[in-house]
Amino acid sequence: MIDIREIHQFHSGSAYGDAITNGMFFIQNLLRELGFRSEIYVQHIDERLRGKVKHYSEYKSSSENILFIHHSLGHDLDDWLLSLKENLILVYHNITPEKFFPKESPLYRYSIKGRQQLKLLKEICKAAIADSELNRQELISFGFSKDRVFTIPLLFDIKRLKEHPFNKKLFDEVVKYFNILFVGRIVENKKQDQLIDVLYFLKKLMDRSPKLILVGETTSKKYEEFVKSKVHKYNLQEDVVFTGKVTNEDLYTYYRASDVFLCLSEHEGFGVPIVESFAFDLPVIAYDSPKSNIRYTLNRGGILLKEKDPRKIAALISILSKNRALRREIIKTQREAIKFYENSYVISKFFRFLEWLELKLNREKKEKILESQKLIEKPKVQIEGPFDSSYSLALVNREMAKALDNHFPNKVALYSTEGYGDFEPNEEFLSGNPDVKRMWELGEKGVVADVVARNLYPPRVYDMKGLINIMNSYGWEESEFPKKYLKDFNRFLDALPVMSPYVKKIMIDNGISIPVFEVGIGVDHVLNVEPKEFSLKTKKKFKFLHISSGFPRKGLDVLLEAYTSAFTSKDDVVLIIKTFPNPHNNVEDLVGKYKSKPNCPEIELINEDLPYEYIVGLYRKSDCLVQPTRGEGFGLPMAEAMLLGIPVITTAYGGQSYFCNDENSWLIDFKFTKAKTHMNLFNSYWVEPSKEHLADLMQYIYKNRESKEVEEKIKKAKETLLRKFKWSDCSQRLINVINEVENLPVFLNKKVNVAWISTWNTRCGIASYSKFILDRFSEDLKVKIISNKVPSEEIINMQEEDNVTRVWKLGAKQEIYDILTEIDKEDIDTVFIQYNFGLIDINYLGKLIEELKLRNKNVFITLHSVKDVNKPDFKASLKWIVKELSKVDRIFVHSLHDLNYLKDIGLIQNVALFPHGVELRNLSEKRIGFFKKELGLEGKKIIASFGFLLPHKGIVELIEAFNLVKEHFRNSHLLLLNSLYPVPESKEYLETCRETIKRLGLEREVTLITDFLPEDDVRHILATADVVVYPYQHTQESSSSAVRYSLSLKKPVICTSLEIFDDVSDVVFFTKDTSYRSIAEKINSLLSKPEEVERKVKSIERWLECVSWDSLAERLENIIKYFKVYN
Template sequence: MKIIIDLQGMQRDGNRKRGIGRYCLEITKSLIHYHPENEYILFTNSALSALRDDFSDELNNKKLNVIYFECPTVGDINDLYLGKYSKLWLSIQIRSYALSIINADIILITSFFDGFRDNTLTSQDKSYKLPPIVSIVYDLIPLILDKEYLDIDPEYKLFYLNKIKDLSNLDGFLTISDSSSNEVKQHLAINPNLIFNISSACNQKTFSTSNQDSRIDVKYLGRFLLYCGATDPRKNLFRLIEAYASLPVDLISKHKLVLTGPYADEEILLIREWLFSFRLPQEYVVFLGYVNDIELANLYRNCYLFIFPSLHEGFGLPVLEAMNCGAPVIASNLTSLPELIGYKEFLFDPYDSKDIASLIYKSLTNEKFYQMISFNSLERKKYFSWNSTSKKTIAALNIIINKNNSLTANNIDFIKLLQNQYEFLIRNLAKSPLVKDKINSETDYLKSLASAISIINSQSKKIELLRRVKNKDKFTWHIEGPFDSYYSLAILNSNFALAMNELGQNVALFCTEGPGDYDPDPHFLEKNPVINNLYKKAIPGNERFFICTRNLYPPRVNDVDGVINLLHAYGWEESAFPYAWVDSFNSYLTGITVMSNEVKKILIDNGVYIPISVCGLGVDHIDQIQATTNFTLPNNKFSFLHISSCFPRKGIETLFAAYFQSFNAHDDVILIIKTFENPHNKVHNILNEFNKKSSSPPEVLILDKELSLSEIQSLYLASNAIVAPSHGEGFNLTVAEGMRLGVPVITTAWGGQTDFCNISNSWLIDFSFEYSNNHLRLFSSVWARPSITSLSKIMKEVYELPQEVLQKKTEIARKTIANFTWKSVAQKNIDFSHKLLLSSFIKLPRIGWVTTWNSRCGIATYSRHLVEHIQNDLLIIAPDNESIEFESDSTNVERCWSLGEDDLEKLYEFILNCKLTSLVIQFNFGFYNFLALKELINKLHSKNIKIILFMHSTVEPPNKSDKCLHLILSELSICDRILVHTPADLNRLKEMNLVSNVSLFPHGVLDFDRKLVNKKYSKGKEIHISTYGFCLPNKGLIELINAIKIIRNRNYNVKLTLYCALYPSELSIQLSQELQTLITQLGLDSIVSLNHSFVSHKETLLSLSKTDLVVFPYQSSNESASGAVRQGIASGTPVAVTPSSIFDDVAEVVHRLPGFTSQDIADGIIFLLDNNSINSSDKKIKEWINLHKFSKLAHRLFGLIRSLEINS
């Protein structure tokens, strides 16, 4: 049986903590676990709270057949007009279409009467091909007690009565008690044969007689009476308090009345008025407010008597919960409660406070009677279980299905069903004036409508594919990419396809590359008959339900057309990743499998927010290759082997430098370079340079002619060690192959190869991070620079070590690499695809951002620039003791911690209360007490809240032992990401062994549209120079003014404007006075102007853009990067900087001055003027600005956070 369970009754925030929400959760879980033979589609509403976490165990259990379906909505359905062609009608069309193409046998709605003033939608258009629909009916209380519930709110009355009418469209009704069954029969014109009492139960794990931990200490309550419920008239709390107040004083003093429930302040005030009117001292009534289930169970277990005086219930869940915990229970004698209690002796008339008081009195004073109540609770609870309820539910659903013949009706071809229902939907939508109007006015609305349909189609196809896989126990795979040669990517694809085929999967091979499809090499196909057969299977191309998976370069994915679309075993080698590719991956792919953990980290860091899984690569293909006896090396010297393209990334210069440093012509050693000719391969030129510089060069042999696989195998086996000092690797197949063949390996201690290379099985070269320099020319990208000293030492060591020592490591290496097989790679991709099939949408993160805000602080400004481009709801959590300089805080700003020595406890509580899933912390050494920060990070980590720490500086302040990073080193290591701005920061943290969770995240520039123009300088023309930043001593302002004097003395017509706002400190004011004095002393009053205005960034950019050169003459700084220099760059005006490390990250797009002194600054500016270097039309600068805009970086950061939550 294929059952759709509509779980909106649990999604509504108002229901989650109430009985309906609990019932939805428990009945769904009981159906899944007690009847696992059925297929369950958990149907949810994307506009409401996500439920994936609530069913994570069920969704991740392969033995269960559970699918999560999130139905998108289009716009707010609560318009005033709710008739035909309204937004409500449109949403019903979308919902009905989704329900129809899931192709289920029955739909179970868990709560039918929701949807008033929210986006819950339980209606459907029966014109679509829908299976029978049943709903749980808890009660008809508003209909029966209409004066209390309907007459007071005409709008709700209209809504509710319309829902009553809609009940007639249902095919069956599941009630939770005989009482609610009778209500349906009595008040609705419904066939009694369609009504089934499935009863109810409670969570017996939580609500049991066994003790559980609780934060509430109940000892101080003594012998207490317990009430659990709301204050509305139906719950009858008023009469309970009246009855309690009438008890003898000695009983009241010994038995406090404890009230628990989500009481608002006005409700507590009302209860206190009742106490006053009954002359009941307030100390005898205890308000506990809302408590969680564990705490509630503890109260049930410890209360002396539980009293439930309700006038009307559908079931009365608190009564059963209390009985399960062993609480003696007395209750009202109306509606469903007698079914729970069983014996009328333990029931009272809820309308008679004297009768209530009488039964309470008897319970408290008659020990024998009290024991009878206690025994009754233990006996009655046995009649109610979720096992029993689930059996009754399945039986009822089967009856309804058989009546409607829906098992036969839904056994149809899915493609025909999809096409038929899609056409029906489009015809309906085409009639809508709303849609016609949107065609002319709001393309975004139509896009969201089209997107909703696409999302529904995608999810329904996943369900159909999953059904087919379960029937056949295999997927159909379209494996696409080059496979017809022996270069690395083709080897990967062909072995991947062969392994899939060996695992029994249905495989078709498609020959394509980044630019497009091509015909494979016929000679290759002839030599490889299995590959040829897999290729031939691709030619007909009639299969509709397949997984499309590619590995090709460039990674073209915009035309993938599978039910699931993947890149498999993907690789990358440096920290930055092309922005356009990130966008394309997120838009078109379902998921990615990657070669290594390093590749996964790189994709996450660049904002790829789809599921990513590490599958590794196989190495066992090399076992099939036989070494040839025809290939030998020219001598028997100790041979170091390097196999690569010799691109700059491969570290060939480092290799030569270390080799020439370690050995000379007299050593019995040879370095063999196996490469191939290509435009980026300069290996011969590089070697010539090293030979020229050495008086006794060691032997080097370069093999750049093509060798067969057998000859390569022989080369491996003839070598004494493989050396691979690359700057970055996605995996490094050469190293892995060498390890499998038992050849000692020397490689860099950073990159994908560290998944299988470690100090126990190979020799790792130390390294430092630096900006990369490869043919892609990616900005703000780093890779590893292997240490020449480290490599030299290792090569000598390996050369001199005895064979038995080398063999010990190579044996460990063989064991490590033995697990890297192509079957393992294929199986991991199969498992990953199964997981993707069982998932749909991933909820958006709830982000908190701890930062200074609205103040004259660079970090506050930085945060604002990023945050304003993050569309998702985000909470700013700012200090309460900073000076607010600008407009008042917006509603998403909370100030709940203090700069300095705060213990951060309030901050932690706020984070928990807001249910944040990720926290961005802007770190500054002066912001936090390190011990408090240490505790905060540990507590957040234990709650699985993702922590993203921005470190704007990694240089510890001098002479401050309480601000040493080693104090929080273990906490830094558990942050999900530490984001820094320069390679120097990466290297400082590397020295502390912080590498795997640290990433380079560049500073940004403002989004400022200004066309860059050529400004050609001619001597005599006035040149307007500017600088920008706070008026502070380390900014080099005095030096710049002196430099202007030197320049003018050399007859250059320059003027200077210092846009330097005052910082809130005495130092800033004092410096301003010194600057004005200096300007006057140098006679530059008409040449140099000092502007201390604190203006908007847009005004600053406009001012800087009107100048000819922006100079940043910084002297010294502990900061890692400058925000001010980016303003200069963003303005489009050429920028010159002193050689301070704070400008390292913008080195590609600024002019470096020769030094820090006034003379250096003057000489540098004159050089730029003389060489006409102040040219602002540089294409590279335009590209750099575009990629570093805060809008782009914010998009990347949000993607990073989403990806951390998805891929943790």
């Protein structure tokens, strides 16, 4: 053994943050910990490293030393090297070939010289370490002995990388985008210009704006100018970030916040940023350049490119951006690959090399070093969101974390954050909950845990970095889900665990494209709480309890109305309302209003935050919990009360139906109604509980609290919750979700073969509806249209008959078997029926559904009409086939009236509201100007109406109204774009209109166009209007395509208050009644209030995003796919 006390290192250059410099510090630390004196000597000292490295002239040569000579570029110190007396060891980092540098560059000359110096180094060095296989092969090619060249990647400290602090503020800014990262000097061989090409094509493929982040200093100004010229050429100035050289904190932030590392370099001696990407679980895509070490550095991790076609690379990245399973599999390969670079492995190889040099190493010091290099394990599951308060989401997060901790001890972390950003948890709470504090201390921002689960509001998910991203028992209360949230869920989550089947249905009906699982919420935490008594003022014996935020959704107004109608001040009863102060509720005013009524039964309001122990105390003192909710994701107070043995009255609809049923609780009847929430979502509904039914139920419990029937229901309620709703049950279901996601194939087959039964390619509203939808389906849906037989002259376009089979006639009966034969011929997964009573006989529709379900087909129906038909010659009712309709996977209707009709006949769980669509229309300002001039409308306030000219449309009333408007707006003009309908009544009504115009002397102020004009002309003439009026007097129709046409032009619309306009109630103005005076009043009001019109137009623009045919077709396609892929 050689007795060596000093082992030093030399490299010609040094640079802060540089891989070779970092590697030298890593080696120096190891040598010092082994007991050697160790310094670093360089020719060129980076100012930021002064004091950490020494100038080579200070080096005192000795034959008793070992000197590691790092070599990565030529230098002018040949004579100095030859003068050295000690044992020399070469550490070779590769030299970039000179061909990648301009000939006038110093790098060109020193690249050549550096290779020449290898011959010298071969003669004077005892052995060599190559940091890559490529470098080892190069040294051997220069004559180094194979037995004396060792491959040891001594370039980085993986442990330090992973545990180093990073810039959290920068992370929050960068992570909002889809980021492609490259780290490396801006120099010719790195090929950053080709990354610009990829970005250019990627932008065309993604609906999310991608950014390219180029981290690294410039060593070729000329090349940098070339790269930036490409950025300008492609107009990518907002999409490419040149950071220059950055601190380690920022560098590690970019790794954490990026989505893919892309390397198209033509030469890499090693490729340190690739391994750094591995360390941060950043998927790597790298080009396998000849004479580059990339293949070996990847070590079978990441994706290795064989060619550099920017279109194909962009397509690959686009797929990766949408396919989280593929991302997960790539990261798994990288986690295997990085084991070769982890500190314990690399250090062990280095120790063996030192021992090969016959150095005696202290065994205890070796073991201590290796022990210290063990990585801190990432948590298996990190739950992110609030967890430190009585807030229901906080409770769900911490209780789920506790339950999971029983499955994965010390591998479950908590991270404190809300929808709008991170926050520090309450210290007092942490002190009182050591188990929660321990899990919080394990938490880390942006961690790539095996599973990251969130529950927070708003539901921010774009910055989740788990291998599997999920929500933690997610809840939603109304039927519509915000499109932005849905888009983010589909993009950033792997699955959606939810609180209840109710929430699952909402998500499917909104078009979610990831699997949804019912996980539920545990309730048994309530059994572990020692109740504390809250001092109540009441002396009444029987206590009804209501606990909620007091928001409209909670139905407190319904409760107060029912309670005060069911009881009086003489009754020995009190209603205790527990809420908390909040600017969004008006509980005190509401309670005050009812208390002021004569003979009001006693009400006690607790309007303050209470510790949970007091809430449990209130439960235990109460005789019945009453929760007449309009919409609930789960209904935790109901579950808690039931587990504590308290009778529960609640609405027979919502998330509480997961555990509330007629056998264990008292359920309030309801009607569907428009949701009125702060979300202001179009077409959204919830339910209105029946006040009368609630009053009856409250009286029943009051009179029968001690009865056997009530006690039996209480017992069953407890059994239900203990059987299925303990936290151990819910956590196991969440683990099952994780396992399901793990087992999903990387590339899911989302192809669906659909049979579409509808009228088609004729002048029929349902045929048009089908065309609007089918034209917008993606190629994933292969559609076979099975339509009715019609004469060839009725077919609009023969070119649209290729995929059509016509086998049935209107009023079809036995022809359903021909339909089934056509379905049996093909590999059909899904059957979609567009239905109106006249198309297929109602009883045979029932038989068709039965046969399709026997064949295991997914069946969907759109009911374009639901009301019973009772004519002398034709009768039909959906009531006749309720049993068959209950087997349909989803029934779609267009209005709340339709929903309520189906509810009344017993169809609720498989029914969804699906709005009518609107075709977005482009307008030409030039064409609008042409018609204004042509019709003499320039400079006028134009009031218009549009649609067929029929008596019930109220055009005469509009003319009368316009006569009053003229008194206030003398420059106004009435534009009646009302074509004649081919019935006698239409011509007769035209004469009435003309007579009215003449009688009022409005011939010059009214333009009446009754021709059936081309659609393009109609569009641009109607677009001249300042306001469009639909003054209908009466109608049996359920919706108006004419009003939707005007809205598609983003025009303010006035309607009379009729049911036909209910589906557009959010985006039109209504008159008080159908009289001409009321119509005139509303027109005058709008023309006087441009700011009100402007607000409504903005609302119309938002509405159009929701009901455009593009949006609705995508939603429907996702629903169809969901039932094929996940059910």
